[in-house]
Amino acid sequence: MCLAIPAQVMELLGDGMARIDMGGVSKAISVALVDDVAVGDFVVVHVGYALSRIDADEAERTLALLREAAAMETPS
Amino acid sequence: MRYVDEYRDPELAKGVAARIAAEVDAARHYRFMEFCGGHTHAISRYGVEDMLPRNVAMIHGPGCPVCVLPVGRIDDAIRLASDPRVTLCTYADLMRVPASRGASLLKARAAGADIRMVYSTLDALRIAEAEPEREVVFLAIGFETTTPPTALAIKQAKAKALRNFSVFCNHVLTPVAMRAILAGESDEATALDGIVGPAHVSTVIGARPYEFVANEYGKPVVISGFEPLDVMQSILMLVRQINEGRCAVENQYVRAVTHDGNARAQREMDDVFELQESFEWRGLGMVPHSALRLAEAFAAFDAEKRFGIHTVAAADNPACECGAILRGAKKPTDCKLFGTLCSPETPMGSCMVSSEGSCAAHYAYGRFRDRSRARMERAAS
Ligand code: SF4
Ligand code: SF4
Numbered sequence: 001m002c003l004a005i006p007a008q009v010m011e012l013l014g015d016g017m018a019r020i021d022m023g024g025v026s027k028a029i030s031v032a033l034v035d036d037v038a039v040g041d042f043v044v045v046h047v048g049y050a051l052s053r054i055d056a057d058e059a060e061r062t063l064a065l066l067r068e069a070a071a072m073e074t075p076s
Numbered sequence: 077m078r079y080v081d082e083y084r085d086p087e088l089a090k091g092v093a094a095r096i097a098a099e100v101d102a103a104r105h106y107r108f109m110e111f112c113g114g115h116t117h118a119i120s121r122y123g124v125e126d127m128l129p130r131n132v133a134m135i136h137g138p139g140c141p142v143c144v145l146p147v148g149r150i151d152d153a154i155r156l157a158s159d160p161r162v163t164l165c166t167y168a169d170l171m172r173v174p175a176s177r178g179a180s181l182l183k184a185r186a187a188g189a190d191i192r193m194v195y196s197t198l199d200a201l202r203i204a205e206a207e208p209e210r211e212v213v214f215l216a217i218g219f220e221t222t223t224p225p226t227a228l229a230i231k232q233a234k235a236k237a238l239r240n241f242s243v244f245c246n247h248v249l250t251p252v253a254m255r256a257i258l259a260g261e262s263d264e265a266t267a268l269d270g271i272v273g274p275a276h277v278s279t280v281i282g283a284r285p286y287e288f289v290a291n292e293y294g295k296p297v298v299i300s301g302f303e304p305l306d307v308m309q310s311i312l313m314l315v316r317q318i319n320e321g322r323c324a325v326e327n328q329y330v331r332a333v334t335h336d337g338n339a340r341a342q343r344e345m346d347d348v349f350e351l352q353e354s355f356e357w358r359g360l361g362m363v364p365h366s367a368l369r370l371a372e373a374f375a376a377f378d379a380e381k382r383f384g385i386h387t388v389a390a391a392d393n394p395a396c397e398c399g400a401i402l403r404g405a406k407k408p409t410d411c412k413l414f415g416t417l418c419s420p421e422t423p424m425g426s427c428m429v430s431s432e433g434s435c436a437a438h439y440a441y442g443r444f445r446d447r448s449r450a451r452m453e454r455a456a457s
Contacts, residue, residue: 003114003117003276003302003432004221004275004276004279005077005080006077006078006079006080008078022077023077023080029196030196030198030225030228032228033224033225033228033338033340033341033344034338034340035340042078042079044276044279044332046221046222046225046276047167047195047196047197047218047221047222047225048195048196048197048198048199048225049196049224049225049228051221051224051276051279051280051338051341052279052280052332052333052334052338053332054079054331054332055330055331055332056331058330058331059079059331061330062306062309062328062330062331063082063083065309066088066092066305066309067088067091069091069092069095069309069312070087070088070090070091070092070094070095071091072095072098
């Protein structure tokens with residue numbers, strides 16, 4: 001029940017609502033809980049509300065750390 | 077899907093698994109609890125456990141509002157829904173949770189109660205507006221992930237002066253539950269070495285509320301995303317903390333979680349809710365200050381007051397081991413009913429209901445693995 005999905009904001013509808021794209025599915029959700037949401041932002045969506053914005057730089061840094069860990073020489 | 081697929085890359089997972097294997101100390105055991113059902117689901121579905129060294133064990137925690145809701149509260153909801161004036165709105169996860177005497181919301185609906193599944197509190201508000209002659213009650217449940225949406229709906233109902241909308245509040249608090257688990261740990265052999273912390277709960281409350289786990293209980297916490305690579309990286313981060321003798325709250329899910337969380341969402345919760353003295357959790361019993369109720373200013377929207385609900389504690393099915401499983405003391409396969417009388421089609425306990433519950437996750441993915449492992453071990457001996 002706590003699973004949420006990353007979605008991209010496609011259009012701001014006013015009144016704290018926005019149209020988002022969730023892997024091809026379009027939906028109207030509330031963005032009233034996240035400050036200054038803009039078109040193009042990725043947000044974490046749960047039960048019809050955006051809960052936080054996804055930080056593209058941090059996402060990339062996490063992947064870089066994963067690649068680095070995976071590529072390290074295994075000590076013998 | 078962006079921000080999903082890249083964290084499921086199997087090649088990368090193999091590399092990270094090799095890294096974990098290289099860094100664990102063969103002489104010791106690592107017992108990590110993943111608090112959230114979302115992690116339990118990812119671990120089962122992607123076979124994360126199979127990629128871990130034998131001395132790293134994952135314990136499934138109580139991170140499931142569906143799983144921890146006690147039978148008595150579902151009984152209340154069913155009673156409420158049988159009032160002919162009432163339309164009960166709820167998230168789909170709750171429909172099949174077993175109540176007393178084999179009842180469930182699904183069966184109550186089949187028997188004629190007006191129970192509607194909603195995706196969002198917004199849907200419940202819409203129903204209340206569209207059908208002013210009905211008493212629309214939203215059965216609210218969840219950790220801090222679903223609480224701000226409930227708060228906003230209550231505020232909107234007040235702003236719109238909706239007289240036929242109320243909330244049956246069952247919102248519970250994650251850090252308090254974690255404390256109850258840690259405080260209840262008595263047996264050295266089953267003590268935890270670290271915790272994989274909640275993902276989406278933490279988008280709301282941040283990483284800060286878990287500092288007590290490190291400071292008071294001396295256990296590291298890593299807030300982790302729900303994709304398999306997120307979980308594996310978090311396990312690596314925990315292993316490193318332990319090997320280095322460190323103990324801190326670290327955040328693997330930095331792309332969505334900040335140290336302080338979502339201030340706006342926290343404000344909405346604080347405005348609308350206040351702490352309950354005590355609340356019953358399945359598996360943990362009565363836990364002080366672990367749940368929320370509507371604050372006085374919103375009393376008009378409190379279904380418990382409006383309908384005079386007085387919860388009577390009800391016993392679980394005596395054979396069901398959900399309680400012990402939620403405390404990390406037992407595994408699904410330790411339950412006599414697992415896979416025989418209890419399955420996702422006929423759940424006897426809540427752990428089997430939602431697909432992220434420990435029993436359901438193990439039923440869907442783990443039991444085949446158990447069987448093939450047992451076969452392999454028999455063949456080898
Ligand atoms: S099973 Fe559902 S309710 Fe339970 S943890 Fe998981 S997500 Fe949350
Ligand atoms: S298998 Fe069913 S009865 Fe047994 S603990 Fe799990 S949910 Fe409860």
